[in-house]
Amino acid sequence: MSQATVAKRNNKPPSPWKSANPNRKINNPGAVPSLNGRWGYMFTAPFFVMFLIFGLAPIVYSVYIAFFNWDALGTQEFIGLANFSELVADTRFWNAMINTFDIWLLSTIPMLVMSIGLAAILHNPFLKGSTFWRTILLVPNITSVLAIAIVFGQLFGRDFGMVNIVIGALGFEHVDFVQGTTSSHIAIASMIVWRWTGYNALIFLAAMLAIPNELYESAQLDGAGKWKQFIYVTLPSLRNTITFVLIVGTIGGLQVFAEPLILGGSFNGGDSGQFSTLTLFLFEQAFVAYKWGYAAAIGIMITLIVAIVSIINFFITRRLAGAHK
Amino acid sequence: MTVIAKPNKRPKWQKMGAWGYIALVLTTLLSIFPFYWMFIVASNGTEEISKIPPTLLPGPRFFTVVNNVYEALPQFNQALINTFYVGTVVALAQVFFSAIAGFAFAKLNFRGQKFMVLFVVLTMMLPSQLGIIPLFMLMGWAGLIDSLGALIVPALVTAFGVFWMRQVIDAQVPNELLESASIDGAGVFRAYWSIVLPIIAQSSFVLGLFSFLAVWNDFLWPLLVLNTPENFTAQVAVNQLKSSYAIDYALNMGGAFLSTVPLLILFVFVGRRLVRGVMDGAVKG
Numbered sequence: 001m002s003q004a005t006v007a008k009r010n011n012k013p014p015s016p017w018k019s020a021n022p023n024r025k026i027n028n029p030g031a032v033p034s035l036n037g038r039w040g041y042m043f044t045a046p047f048f049v050m051f052l053i054f055g056l057a058p059i060v061y062s063v064y065i066a067f068f069n070w071d072a073l074g075t076q077e078f079i080g081l082a083n084f085s086e087l088v089a090d091t092r093f094w095n096a097m098i099n100t101f102d103i104w105l106l107s108t109i110p111m112l113v114m115s116i117g118l119a120a121i122l123h124n125p126f127l128k129g130s131t132f133w134r135t136i137l138l139v140p141n142i143t144s145v146l147a148i149a150i151v152f153g154q155l156f157g158r159d160f161g162m163v164n165i166v167i168g169a170l171g172f173e174h175v176d177f178v179q180g181t182t183s184s185h186i187a188i189a190s191m192i193v194w195r196w197t198g199y200n201a202l203i204f205l206a207a208m209l210a211i212p213n214e215l216y217e218s219a220q221l222d223g224a225g226k227w228k229q230f231i232y233v234t235l236p237s238l239r240n241t242i243t244f245v246l247i248v249g250t251i252g253g254l255q256v257f258a259e260p261l262i263l264g265g266s267f268n269g270g271d272s273g274q275f276s277t278l279t280l281f282l283f284e285q286a287f288v289a290y291k292w293g294y295a296a297a298i299g300i301m302i303t304l305i306v307a308i309v310s311i312i313n314f315f316i317t318r319r320l321a322g323a324h325k
Numbered sequence: 326m327t328v329i330a331k332p333n334k335r336p337k338w339q340k341m342g343a344w345g346y347i348a349l350v351l352t353t354l355l356s357i358f359p360f361y362w363m364f365i366v367a368s369n370g371t372e373e374i375s376k377i378p379p380t381l382l383p384g385p386r387f388f389t390v391v392n393n394v395y396e397a398l399p400q401f402n403q404a405l406i407n408t409f410y411v412g413t414v415v416a417l418a419q420v421f422f423s424a425i426a427g428f429a430f431a432k433l434n435f436r437g438q439k440f441m442v443l444f445v446v447l448t449m450m451l452p453s454q455l456g457i458i459p460l461f462m463l464m465g466w467a468g469l470i471d472s473l474g475a476l477i478v479p480a481l482v483t484a485f486g487v488f489w490m491r492q493v494i495d496a497q498v499p500n501e502l503l504e505s506a507s508i509d510g511a512g513v514f515r516a517y518w519s520i521v522l523p524i525i526a527q528s529s530f531v532l533g534l535f536s537f538l539a540v541w542n543d544f545l546w547p548l549l550v551l552n553t554p555e556n557f558t559a560q561v562a563v564n565q566l567k568s569s570y571a572i573d574y575a576l577n578m579g580g581a582f583l584s585t586v587p588l589l590i591l592f593v594f595v596g597r598r599l600v601r602g603v604m605d606g607a608v609k610g
Contacts, residue, residue, distance in 0.1 A: 027439060043425040059459075118352060121341075124345065134597075140356050142592055146581070150563070151578065206604035283545070306452055307450070
């Protein structure tokens, strides 16, 4: 050991907390090099241990039992891909898939338009009481789907629901929002829109506040009015946020089950399955029919669909982004 | 954070038109109405609202309906207490585990770090119901079925919380502070305790609130694992009212209202922080 090292050591005893080798490979460019990185394993260990037991292991096991005829009573018979071939031929599955996408479309498009519109209003620096309005926007998001579905179920009631009373007052026939296919989808979509529009408006507002004012200035110099500024400055700057909201909304939208569950009062999604969704179908198979293997297969299909739709989303928005530049 | 762009700096912004305010007032009414309606139905009784046109004003029967709720399910208060307990434990645990893991992912340099972060992000994409059957079996083996433990244990830490905390620490804690602390001889624990924690206190609180709300509003999992009324959570209790009678709207809405009031009170105090949390997360996420 050289004199210099000894002197340095005497000068300052090595802390066990300090990095042993400051010149080691950089794995994390944002990290603080003088902190001992090895503690990272210990700090992240609780997360990984818990996640392995309660997150990953059940998922892996789920993939395993998807290849079995497996029920709650103890039947465990390996049947290969039979669950999947049965699923592909199951009209209830395709019905649930169509319903899920229909509800997703009916909720996503109005929600996107309204939340961007609300965000644009809140973006105006002359708005009075902006904190109040922002807070109000989040109110629908804090309650439970159950409580809201009970209220909406009553409001959409066939005979005495407020919605039908208004429809009747306008001179139209009452609509049955439970028995009908499209009408029940509208009822479910309206619950989703009510719950998430304000939340997404806040996300869009945050993104709008991050747009540099210079862009608006130069647009104004070019003679662009309010509307043109919105189309040519605001909307293009929101592209990433729209992708984000769409992907998160898709993952959530493809897993809708609580609203239809409460609207119909059972896992079958209406008398003829007119508002059965993919996740509701999974739960029905798992916890009413107790066909665990089959339900696991449905879960895998849902995951695949979520992945495919997310990838499509991603590429479409990337393509659009490229086209604009 | 809530400070918006200064109006006088950019005088070219057009003034708010009346339509903007009309849209906001309409949104406010639509946002509040379902809560108001819960109370109207619960205070009027099912017969009163089954008229055309229905009443839009509070009625005199609210306490009768509340009594009916407690008669139908005497454990309703216990359910609220249970939910509060589970929510608090889960919120504290999530903040603790997410903050230390997020700190490590943001500020520490260790092998496999990149891969681990990618792993966390990918797991957030997985639909939560994918593993629900094995998780149910796991709870059975662990003897946690029909206990609050079945709600607490799987929820102690989430990939979302870890990722969120990583973003927060990355954005809010300057490396220079940590550098100078470690030059002064502070180790990882000291640096975390005396520098990182005070800075992220606000964001941790927001994460805790969101975890608490998620527990309070979770519906299907408690319904699956809880059987005896003493162990019910608020949502299971409300659902119980629904199934034990032919649609009695007043009773259902009374239960829904009772289970929502605590959240509304909480929201009065923390609403603005939640808004900030949502908007902060949006910019970084």
